[in-house]
Amino acid sequence: MRQTKMCPDCSGRKFAVTELKDSDRCRVPVLPPKEGSFEVWICARCGYTALYARNLPQDIEDMARRYPDELRVVDAESGGQGPYR
Numbered sequence: 388m389r390q391t392k393m394c395p396d397c398s399g400r401k402f403a404v405t406e407l408k409d410s411d412r413c414r415v416p417v418l419p420p421k422e423g424s425f426e427v428w429i430c431a432r433c434g435y436t437a438l439y440a441r442n443l444p445q446d447i448e449d450m451a452r453r454y455p456d457e458l459r460v461v462d463a464e465s466g467g468q469g470p471y472r
C-alpha cells in the first residue's frame with residue numbers, strides 16, 4: 388500500500404500515515420521490543436490499515452533466536468523449502 392499508494396481493499400488513494408512506537412500501549416507483538424517501530428498507513432476511505440516495520444535489523448534470523456516466543460522467520464526467497472519451515 389505504501390509503494391502503490393492505493394488501498395488494496397477499496398482502491399482509495401488518500402491515507403493517514405503515523406508511527407506506532409514500542410512505548411505505545413497497543414504495541415503490536417510482531418516486532419520485539421527495542422528493535423524498531425512501525426509506520427502505519429490507514430486508508431482514509433475504508434480504514435484498511437497496513438504496518439511497515441522501520442529499522443528492522445539486517446539479521447532477522449539472529450533476532451528470531453533472541454525472541455523465539457515472539458518471532459519466526461519465513462524465508463521463501465531461499466527456494467526449495469516452500470514458504471514454511
Ligand SMILES: [Zn+2]
Pocket residue numbers: 394395396397398399430431432433434435
Ligand atoms: Zn480503503
